[in-house]
Amino acid sequence: MEYIEPAATVLGIISVALLVRQNIWCWPTGIVMVTLYIFIFYDARLYSDMGLQVAYVFMQAYGWYHWVNGVPRADAQLPVTRVARSAALAWLGAIGVGTVGLGYAVDTYTNADLAYWDAATTVMSLVAQFLQARKILECWALWIAVDVLAVGIYAYKGLYMTTVLYTVFLGLATWGYLEWRRTLAAKR
Numbered sequence: 560m561e562y563i564e565p566a567a568t569v570l571g572i573i574s575v576a577l578l579v580r581q582n583i584w585c586w587p588t589g590i591v592m593v594t595l596y597i598f599i600f601y602d603a604r605l606y607s608d609m610g611l612q613v614a615y616v617f618m619q620a621y622g623w624y625h626w627v628n629g630v631p632r633a634d635a636q637l638p639v640t641r642v643a644r645s646a647a648l649a650w651l652g653a654i655g656v657g658t659v660g661l662g663y664a665v666d667t668y669t670n671a672d673l674a675y676w677d678a679a680t681t682v683m684s685l686v687a688q689f690l691q692a693r694k695i696l697e698c699w700a701l702w703i704a705v706d707v708l709a710v711g712i713y714a715y716k717g718l719y720m721t722t723v724l725y726t727v728f729l730g731l732a733t734w735g736y737l738e739w740r741r742t743l744a745a746k747r
Contacts, residue, residue, distance in 0.1 A: 586623030
């Protein structure tokens, strides 16, 4: 992990900075980063996070595909949108149920550390990643919540470069929210 964590950290910062700027190259750099984090989280016994990274490989590919093919004209860019209030409530309910279910399963059937906290960041991240792929503004609010929790988890586990990364992610998520909100307002 001596060389993998620093490489994943750098790629993570690049990927999210590209995402904030709505640059399509956020997706391939993200795929490499999450692949490296599969190994990092396995080694740290954060199995929900490890599984999340596996899911991220596919979700990153989906985001890449959707950003390229989700608009009717070849010269158009996928627009930033908002989530409907009813959908937001449904997503929050799914996050609650998913956190309890995954936390219970991982806590009961593995030797995982921080099973419920790890499950919470995993479930919120899955929802945030889906909303991000659809360019829905509220993905950034979820990323902010994930990053706050993750900083504590990774510091506790001694993953100090990853703790720094998620602190940077917190700043980037705040920037992303403000930038995407500005883009949305400009289109109205």
